Structures are given as C-alpha cells and as structure tokens.
Amino acid sequence: MKTQDMLTGVDERLSSATSLEQVSEETKIRVEALNLWYGDVQALFDISINLHARRISAFIGPSGCGKSTFLRTLNRMNDLIDNVRIRGKVVIDGADIYSDSVDVVSLRRNVGMIFQKSNPFPKTVYENVAYGQRLLGVRDRRVLDEIVERSLRQAALWDEVKDRLEEPALSLSGGQMQRLCIARALAVEPEILLMDEPSSALDPIATAKIEELIVELKQKYTIIIVTHNMQQAARVSDVTAFFYLGRLIEVGETRKIFTSPEKKQTEEYITGRFG
Amino acid sequence: MFRDNSLVDQTAVRRRVRRVWSNGAAGFFISLGGVGVIIVVLAIFVFIGYETIPLWTQPSLTEIADLHFSHPDEVLIMGENEYRSLGYAVTGTGELIFFSPSDGTELARHRIPSMTNVTFAAIDPTQKKILAIDSNQFGLILSLPTTYTQVSDLDSRGITTTPFALIEPFTAPIADFSVSGQDDFYAVIAGDKSPPVLVTSRGASLFAGSTPEIVQAKLSWDYSAAVSSVAVDKFGERVVVSTTTGRAFYWDVRDPTNPIMVQSIALSDTEITATKFLLGGQVLIVGDAKGRITTWTWALDSASVNGLSMVRLNEFDGHTGRVTAIASALRNKSFITGDATGEVFLHYQTGGRTLLKSRGSASTRALTISPRGDGILILAADGSISIDSLYNPYPEASLRTLFGKIQYEGYDHPTYTWQSTGGTDDFESKFSLVPLLFGTLKGALYAMVFALPVAILGALYTALFSHPRIRNIVKPIVELMAALPSVVIGFIAALWLAPLLETRFVDAVVIVVLFPLSVLAASLLWRLLPHAAKNGFLSGSELIVLVPAIVLFMILGTYIAPEIEAFLFGGSFRQWLYESANVAYDQRNSIVVGFAMGFAVIPIIFTISEDALSGVPAHLTAGSLALGATRWQTATRVVLPTASPGIFSAAMVGFGRAVGETMIVLMATGNTPVLDFSAFVGMRTLSANIAVEIPEAPYLGTLYRILFFSGLLLFAFTFLVNTVAEIIRQRLRKRYSTI
Numbered sequence A: 001m002k003t004q005d006m007l008t009g010v011d012e013r014l015s016s017a018t019s020l021e022q023v024s025e026e027t028k029i030r031v032e033a034l035n036l037w038y039g040d041v042q043a044l045f046d047i048s049i050n051l052h053a054r055r056i057s058a059f060i061g062p063s064g065c066g067k068s069t070f071l072r073t074l075n076r077m078n079d080l081i082d083n084v085r086i087r088g089k090v091v092i093d094g095a096d097i098y099s100d101s102v103d104v105v106s107l108r109r110n111v112g113m114i115f116q117k118s119n120p121f122p123k124t125v126y127e128n129v130a131y132g133q134r135l136l137g138v139r140d141r142r143v144l145d146e147i148v149e150r151s152l153r154q155a156a157l158w159d160e161v162k163d164r165l166e167e168p169a170l171s172l173s174g175g176q177m178q179r180l181c182i183a184r185a186l187a188v189e190p191e192i193l194l195m196d197e198p199s200s201a202l203d204p205i206a207t208a209k210i211e212e213l214i215v216e217l218k219q220k221y222t223i224i225i226v227t228h229n230m231q232q233a234a235r236v237s238d239v240t241a242f243f244y245l246g247r248l249i250e251v252g253e254t255r256k257i258f259t260s261p262e263k264k265q266t267e268e269y270i271t272g273r274f275g
Numbered sequence B: 001m002f003r004d005n006s007l008v009d010q011t012a013v014r015r016r017v018r019r020v021w022s023n024g025a026a027g028f029f030i031s032l033g034g035v036g037v038i039i040v041v042l043a044i045f046v047f048i049g050y051e052t053i054p055l056w057t058q059p060s061l062t063e064i065a066d067l068h069f070s071h072p073d074e075v076l077i078m079g080e081n082e083y084r085s086l087g088y089a090v091t092g093t094g095e096l097i098f099f100s101p102s103d104g105t106e107l108a109r110h111r112i113p114s115m116t117n118v119t120f121a122a123i124d125p126t127q128k129k130i131l132a133i134d135s136n137q138f139g140l141i142l143s144l145p146t147t148y149t150q151v152s153d154l155d156s157r158g159i160t161t162t163p164f165a166l167i168e169p170f171t172a173p174i175a176d177f178s179v180s181g182q183d184d185f186y187a188v189i190a191g192d193k194s195p196p197v198l199v200t201s202r203g204a205s206l207f208a209g210s211t212p213e214i215v216q217a218k219l220s221w222d223y224s225a226a227v228s229s230v231a232v233d234k235f236g237e238r239v240v241v242s243t244t245t246g247r248a249f250y251w252d253v254r255d256p257t258n259p260i261m262v263q264s265i266a267l268s269d270t271e272i273t274a275t276k277f278l279l280g281g282q283v284l285i286v287g288d289a290k291g292r293i294t295t296w297t298w299a300l301d302s303a304s305v306n307g308l309s310m311v312r313l314n315e316f317d318g319h320t321g322r323v324t325a326i327a328s329a330l331r332n333k334s335f336i337t338g339d340a341t342g343e344v345f346l347h348y349q350t351g352g353r354t355l356l357k358s359r360g361s362a363s364t365r366a367l368t369i370s371p372r373g374d375g376i377l378i379l380a381a382d383g384s385i386s387i388d389s390l391y392n393p394y395p396e397a398s399l400r401t402l403f404g405k406i407q408y409e410g411y412d413h414p415t416y417t418w419q420s421t422g423g424t425d426d427f428e429s430k431f432s433l434v435p436l437l438f439g440t441l442k443g444a445l446y447a448m449v450f451a452l453p454v455a456i457l458g459a460l461y462t463a464l465f466s467h468p469r470i471r472n473i474v475k476p477i478v479e480l481m482a483a484l485p486s487v488v489i490g491f492i493a494a495l496w497l498a499p500l501l502e503t504r505f506v507d508a509v510v511i512v513v514l515f516p517l518s519v520l521a522a523s524l525l526w527r528l529l530p531h532a533a534k535n536g537f538l539s540g541s542e543l544i545v546l547v548p549a550i551v552l553f554m555i556l557g558t559y560i561a562p563e564i565e566a567f568l569f570g571g572s573f574r575q576w577l578y579e580s581a582n583v584a585y586d587q588r589n590s591i592v593v594g595f596a597m598g599f600a601v602i603p604i605i606f607t608i609s610e611d612a613l614s615g616v617p618a619h620l621t622a623g624s625l626a627l628g629a630t631r632w633q634t635a636t637r638v639v640l641p642t643a644s645p646g647i648f649s650a651a652m653v654g655f656g657r658a659v660g661e662t663m664i665v666l667m668a669t670g671n672t673p674v675l676d677f678s679a680f681v682g683m684r685t686l687s688a689n690i691a692v693e694i695p696e697a698p699y700l701g702t703l704y705r706i707l708f709f710s711g712l713l714l715f716a717f718t719f720l721v722n723t724v725a726e727i728i729r730q731r732l733r734k735r736y737s738t739i
C-alpha cells in the first residue's frame, strides 16, 4: 500500500514554497515552520526543509541540538512522549501527517525507523524480520520466508544468518543486530527510512558494512540519517543539514556543505571548532 | 632514589592492605547476612520438622517385671489402678492378690466374700469392676473404689460386691463384661449348649444405698454350633455372640428384657476365639483360630431390623497361633491381641495398622491395657504375669491416616475426612489432610480465577495504555489495597459480601458478564466519536468514556438481574440450584472466598506484573511501534512475552500468598473440611485449619503435632510452588531476555 492511498486530506496548498537549489528533485518530505516543545521548553524552532526521494540526507549538529527530536517528528514517534506539543507542518507525499485524519500506524509502516541502539525483539532472527508482516496478518509461511530472505539479503545479513534463523536474535553480534533491525524495517516495505546514529555503537568494520548498505538502499528508499560522524555524513549522504540549538542552520548538497558552507557556525562545527 | 622508591612502595602497600581488608570485611558481612537468612529459614524448617518427628516414632514395649504366684495356675484375670501403682489378680480360689506393678512384689491377699471356687472372671476396660462366676451358678460384681493408690485405700474405702444368681447354669463359662458410668454394668455369659444370658444392671446409683436391679435375659435362637466368644459394648446396646463355625450373631439389647437378634454374619471362616469391643462401642475386634485379627463396625442399613448392620473395617497382621485374648485401650483406639504361641501385638484400629509385635514363650491367657494406656499386663498360660510398660504416644498418625482413604467406624465406605475432635472422649479422630490440601488448592484457585485476569489486565492497562497521570494515581491506590489487613477483608466478605451474594447471586453474574460488554460498548463509542473531539483528550485518557459506561452498565445489571432470575430460575436461584441441580448453596462458599482472597492477592500480582511490564525496555516498544504496530499489537506481541517471566512470578507469588492466607478463609468460609468441587460450598484450608484447631489441641498431643505437620506440608508446598515457579521463570527469562 502506498501512502497516497492511506492518507486523505491531501494538502497541496503550500507546495510552491520550496527551497531554491533542490527544485529539480522529487520532494518526498516537506517540513514547514515546525516548532516543537517539550512541556514549556522549546526544542525545535521554525524548521523548514525539503527532503528528496531516493536521496540520503544527513542531519548533523552538536549533541542536544534536536536532531533526534526532529527525526521523530517525521514518523510521529514523539506522540509517545508525554507533554510534546508541535506546531507546523510535515507533509509526506503531499499529505500532512499531523492532520486529524492520518492513521499513525500506516504512517509508521511507511516511514521506518532504525534506532541508535539496536533493539531486536527477544524472538528468533526469523520472527524479528517477519514481525512487521505478521502485524499485517500475513500467516503464509512461504510468503513470510520469501520476505524474510529478501529483507535479510537487502540488509546484507543473509549469508551470515541463513543457518541461524531460528536462533535468538540476541545471540547475534552488535553489527549483525543493527543490520537485523534494518532488515526488520525493510520487511514492511517502507518508502522512507529514518536512521538515528545507526552505527554509533559499532566498530569501524561493522560501520563500513552499514554504510555500504545505506548507499545500496538509496536505490529504493528515501533515507535520513542522523550522525555525529562527519566522515560518515560526507561519505554516504547527498544532502546534509546542520542543526544548532534547535534550529536548522544550513542545508545543502553535502559536497557544498563540507567544502564551502555559507554559515559561519556550520563551518566552525565542521572544522571541529565546537560541538 | 632507593629510599624514595621504598617510601612509595610503603604507602602503596598500606593502601592495598586497607583495600583488601575493607573488601574482605564487606564480603564477610554480606555473606553473614545471606547465610543468616538461610539459617533462619532452615531453623524454622527444622523446628517445625522437629515437632513432627515424634509422630513417626515406633511404639515400644518394655518388660518391667515378671510375676510368679505360689499357685500359678489359679490366676484368672488381673488389672491395675490408673497410676500403675497397684495391681491385682483374681484367683480361682477366690482370692484377690495385690501386687506392685513396678517391681512385681506381692503386697496383700484379700478373700472375695462368698466365693470359694471361681470358675471364670472378667474385667471391664476401666479395670475397676470384676465379674466373677463360681461353680454354683453364682455371679458377683466386685467394685473397686474409683480412686486408690495403695492397699490401705482399698481397706478404708472398701470393695463393694453385687451378687446375683444366674438364671442358667454354665459349667465352663465364658463371658464379656462392660461398665458404663458409675455402676451400670452389662455382662453376657455363655458356656455350653444352653443360650447365653445377658445380665444388665441399670440406674443403680440413682438412690444411694438402693440395691441395683439386675435383669437377666436369655439370648436364645436355634443354632447348633457352640458359642466360642461373647462381647457386649459399654452402653449395653449390642451383643455379639460368636461361634465355633465363624458365624456370629448380633443382638440388639437396648431393651434388656427383650433382646432382638438383628443379624447373622460370618465374621470368619473358622472358630472365633476372641471378641472385644473397641473403645466407644462402635467397633468389634475379632480374633479367630487361625490367628487372624479383623475389625467390624455398625453402619446404617435400611434393610436391617434396627437400621444397623455389621460391616467389615480392617484386617490386621495375623498371629501365628489362635487368638486367645484381646484388650482395648481406654484412651484411644489401640488394642492388643495375644495368641497361643505367646505373641502379643499392638494394633491401632483407625487405618488398620499393627504397630508392634512382641514374641513370648507361653500361650497368652489374658491381656489388659493399663487405664492410661502406658502399660500392659500379660497373663501367660503358666500363670505368670508379665508387667510391661508401653510407649505408644501417637498411634493415630500414619501416612495412611493422614493421606489415605480410610473407612472409619460407623461408615460403610472409606472416606477422606478431617474431624479431629468429637463430642465424646471415645471419638475416633479423623486426621485426613486430603480435604485440607484440597481446600487449600480450591481456595487459592478460586482466588486466582478472580485475581489473575483483573490484576494482569489492570497492570497491562496501567503500564501500557493509561495516561501516566492516571498510572500515578492507580498504582499507589492498588498498592494501598495490600495494606488492608486481611482480617478486615475477611470480615467484610463474611458479614457483607456473603449475605449479599446469597440473595443477589444472579446480579453478580450479570455484572460480571456485563463488565466486558460495557468496555466493548465504550470502545465502540470512542471509535464513533469524531477525531476532533478525541484530540481534546490526551492519549490514555479514554477512561473518561469508559468509567461512565461501566457504571451505567452496572446499574443496568442490577435492574435486569431480577428479571433474569425470575425468567430463568423461577425467582430464586438458590432454590432452583437446590431443586433442579441438587446443589446446596452455602452462604460462605468458594465464590465468596474467591472474591475476598482474590481481592487480597490482586495488589501483589498487579504490582509485580506492572513493574515487569513497565520494565520492558522502551526501545523495544518504540521498535515495535515504529514498525507500524498498534499499541495493542505491541502489548501482546512484544511487551507481554518480554514481561512474561515477571508476570509469571507475580502469579506464583499471588498463588503462594493465597495458599498461605489464613484470616480471609477462616472468616469467609464455613471452614467445613469437605472434598467438593462445587463453587457453592466452602472449604477448609491447611492454614485456617491450624488457626481453628491449635487452641484446642493439647500441647504436644497428636493433634498438636499433626497441625505442625500440616504446617510443614504448607511450607513444603509453597517451597515446591516457588521452586517450580523459579525454574519456569528462569526458562522464560532465558527465552525473553533483552539486552
């Protein structure tokens, strides 16, 4: 199922207001003047950004600047947090995901999320990957087998776990677990993947594997990745957005951000003068 | 340089020593605490166990003295006083010889008045009255004073005699003799082809000094076999005349002037050589020529003339030779039997156990158990009397009587019964723990049926669905429930809930059915509510709709319940239950207990489950929700399995608490120890039983120790439950462990 089918109340009124250098690309997510409060404390200020289909966008910024918070607004995971208040628009495929008629469950199915700390369920490898499909009521073992294999292959994990499908997921290594979580997210066939520091807990080899995988996944998915690792952002992303103190300071092509940033704060951060 | 180095080393060493020392000290105290707890638990276990050990000690028989008289053949029967300080023997020459049972020395000889040639003597179990028959058809009842400790007491208080002339001559009489109250006595005397004679004396002591009236009646019937043994019970109601063929005749002699033969029954296939009533008169002990020992009782039988007939109870370990003597104890259901080879066995009727076997040399002629049951006298065929002390403190307890199905006296079938004390001293104690174990499990299970769904679903709701603010109110309140003293819960259950449920049982059922329906209705309503209205509420505040719906449905329930009761059960459920289903409805029944005890265990199950559920890492929940799972799917597929070890523990802890709970079951059930699965009758649990019985259990007595044993059982039971629970929990935890 595509998001368009699920979402009603399409809001196209503001589709003309896009940022300049990305007009040519297909806009997947459009955020407009987004403000977010945790209770009385504002965490995000007036964020507007366009994110494109089949591109990797990287969010960088010093700790506490609101990257994770912003990422969570994109699949409404902030709904789970008490006292969160949001003003502004997040339009995915033309539909405002904060409109009353949106079904959060199908939104999240469409916008997958990979967490910083890998969080496989205490189930078998197989059941972890099949989880999302089982939620949809798929019971046919052959269908599931096929999806599990495909997802694991996509996550470049198949060869390592194909003989261990019935073992507990927690018996895998940290890097394997993270890729399992990616496979698990892929198994529900989302269009967008949100990744919050997916390789921060991993060693360089596992990180390289994940990065390779992310680049691979770009063919089909819109990927947004939060990272503290400048090299990683530079290596994998097409677009980089720099956040600072809850504000989006600068967004642009990665090459450009890393070579000739427009804002001073960006430059200072990238060159390691603060953050 | 060298100096410096050594200085540094010294402080480093000192620091290391201190660290090692404090580490060691901490380790020691922590171990001390841990080991201390284990020791205390073990000590409790050992103490309880220690109190029960005597139950299982073997009885023993020790010979104190052996008594030989100058004319040994002449001794017919012997007895003792209550304190075992004075014994006596009746000789065929009409003498009463007093001796000291502690060393066997002869103390004095009295001549029995007007008796020269005693052909037969019998003694009643209290050993204060002696029946003597002389060769001239002359009978005499010798009554010793009620208390005496030495020969001089007998001289001063006097031995009274009640003579009577037998209406029938007996050349070689045999007889049985029993006494009830102060002076009433009953004797059956038989001997040759002429019918046995029943000698009854009743109401003698009504007027002091009046001579008791003695009634004699013949027990005549046409049966050719010779009478080989007779027995009469203490109340003068039953006489059993046994014959050389093994056939016996039960006579109802309640009207001494008109004895009725009720039953002819084969008690053995060979000559019955000895019969005796057991304490209480409900059981006849039968010994035969092949050495077999059986007991028989009287059970209700509508086909019988007087509504009773004899049925067999137990068979005991048999003797090698023919049974020659039987004596019943005066304090409990023990009896001893002796045979022609000199064997003396000690038996206990309840449960049919032979407790002790001792071997002698000469044939046993007569036996008596001392009034307090602490000794026996054995008269051998050579006329010598063996004085033995008997250690038989807890004959009632055995694995069979505690756990087996036992046929008690007066029953025609075996049962599991707990009835520790009765109205009389000669009551047969029924110590089956089975109904109590059953009651314990039943009570706990009913409590769990009510508590588990409520507590676990409640925990699920508060942990996963409710708004944190609601959770912060609900949790402390439920935990406060745990602080409610169980005696208060029991009180409320017994005095408010039980009577209410009795009259409005259908209402309760209707409400229980309506409750989930009301929740469904509320959620439907919630769904129909427009989005805009819902967005005003915070997620998890659905309670605002739910609570009024539930209240509404409850009120509705109380209105329609009487209609339902009238329609389905003709107006009264209780009556319908009794008349149509033949099920009695006790006011204090398992349902009341289920509610009350369930209420008591809900807090602990709720709290532990809630902790387990909210302890499930948030990143798992987030992971599931991020995959597009609904909250319910996340709850059932991720959170519940992950928390299952904790929820399982919660259930087990709740079960353990329900098993051990005392006050509630004590108050909210009728404490009737019945083995009945019906929800409409009560139960008695092990713990309530201890509370009920310990005040009236004599210190260190059998009941006292059995109660300790049931405590041990409770302990072992909870230990078992906990161990099994822990094993399962560990398994679950391994399976659902998270990082």
Ligand SMILES: Nc1ncnc2c1ncn2[C@@H]1O[C@H](COP(=O)(O)OP(=O)(O)OP(=O)(O)O)[C@@H](O)[C@H]1O
Pocket: A038, A043, A061, A062, A063, A064, A065, A066, A067, A068, A069, A070, A081
């Ligand atoms: N659940 C919450 N409740 C209240 N404040 C929060 C919550 N989560 C985050 N914040 C605050 O919002 C701000 C942004 O936090 P966020 O986690 O988005 O930062 P981040 O950029 O992801 O940082 P990091 O790089 O360290 O992960 C911080 O000041 C943080 O303290």
Ligand SMILES: [Mg+2]
Pocket: A067, A068, A069, A196
């Ligand atoms: Mg973050």
